[in-house]
Amino acid sequence: MTAASTPRAVILGCSGTALTAEETAFFRDLRPWGFILFKRNIGTPDEVRALTDALRGTLGRADAPILIDQEGGRVQRMGPPHWPKYPAAGRFDPLGDEAAEIARLGARLMAHDLREVGINVDCAPMLDVPVAGxxxxxGDRAYGDTPERVIALGRAVAEGLMAGGVLPVIKHIPGHGRATCDSxxxxPVVEADRESLSRSDFRPFRALADLPLAMSAHVVFTALDPERPATLSERVIREIVRGEIGFDGLLMTDDLSMHALQGPFRERADAAYRAGIDVVLHCNGRMDEMRAVADAAVDLDGAGARRAEAALARLAAPDALDLAEARARFETAFLTA
Structure with a gap:
């Protein structure tokens, strides 16, 4: 890959259901690694497919990652009338012995929906373990309130997505479950001791560290780095994410425009790169903010390029699926629970 075609280590949103001329020129010049879609970008299936084609067209990369948050429940960017409404993660655990099977099936069905319109990365499963208070x-975005249930159901969801030709993103590493405010x-500032974090919060991420992509937590862990949220903390990323957890996949930030982070957008992006983040994520599609992030954007090279290539190499054609039978099986599981 030539320097002129090397992607930049950034994932960006766009403003609507079709690209503006300004966005097209900006993305073509910047060459972001990928894009993320939100509800504002979702029209009819044909419109979404045209948008994903247009986004990839600005880069000239047919496999360019296009992300979405499609968890089910409160966090579902694609829904009725064109796509089914999926249950929240918290509704699987009460299914008992068949919970993992049904969670995998639901993710396989989601992957079908996404791949049909050109989306190849889902920001799920969420591996956070909530605690009282x-x-x-x-909340109900969690698969359970113990590491064991989160591991079992999170693994099932990841497998279902990959079986449908969509890459999963584990989030929010190293854990958002103890946060007492919305990032x-x-x-959020978490004051749990290191042993408690290791015993509970980190466990699902250790268990699923073989997966290709992860999203960081905008959370301060006072036992690890009392001054910086995990996203911006070299110590957390080096010692915990890459060290204790053992994650060697591509690490992206959570959205840089969230209010957990402060300061100019160029400084937010630069701080994340310095901490060891591979790719920064900016979601809201505001051109002024994207241009500021772009000012800090670095080439995706070295270890980051290796991780990005390894992630995309795990994209595969979907396995066989009887769609009608699968949807009926999935819906019946909740009707009879």
Whole structure:
């Protein structure tokens, strides 16, 4: 790959259901590694497919990652009337012995929906383990309230997505479950000791560290780095994410525009790169903010390029699926629970 075609280590959003001329020129010039879609970008299936084609067209890369947050429940960017409404993660555990099987099936069905419109990365499964008194930003988005259940159901969801030709993103590493505020609005500070974090919060991420992509937590862990959130902390990324947890996949930030982070956007992006993040993520599609992030953007090279290539190499054609039978099986599991 020539320097002129090397992707930049950034994932960006766009403003609507079709690219503007300004966005097209900006993305073509910047060459982001990938893109992320939100509800504002979702029209009809044909419109979404046209948008994903246009985004990849600005880069000239047919396998360029296009992400979405499609968890089910409160966090589902694609839904009725064009796509099914999926249950929240917290509804699987009560299914008992068949919970993992149904969670895998639901993820396989989601992957079908996504791949049909050109989306090849889902920001799921969420591996956070909530505790009593934590903010409801996690709540029923969690697969359970023990590491064991989160591991079992998170693994099932990841397998279902990959079976459908979509890459999973484990989030929010090294754990958002203890946060007592919503990081979209403020900076959570977790004061648990290192042993407690290792015994509970880190465990699902250790167990699924073989997966290709992860998203960081905008959370301060006072036992690890009392001054910086994990996203911006070299110590957390080096010692915990890459060290104790053992994750060697591509590491992206959570959204840089969340209010947990402060300061100019160029400084946020630069701090994340210096901490050891591979790719920064900016979601809201605001051109002024994207241009500021772009000012700090670095080439995706070295270890980051290796991890990005390894992640995309795990994209595979979907396995066989009887769609009607699978949807009926999935829906019946909840009707009879």
């Amino acid at each position: 934590s903010d409801n930003i996690i 979209h609005l403020d900076l």
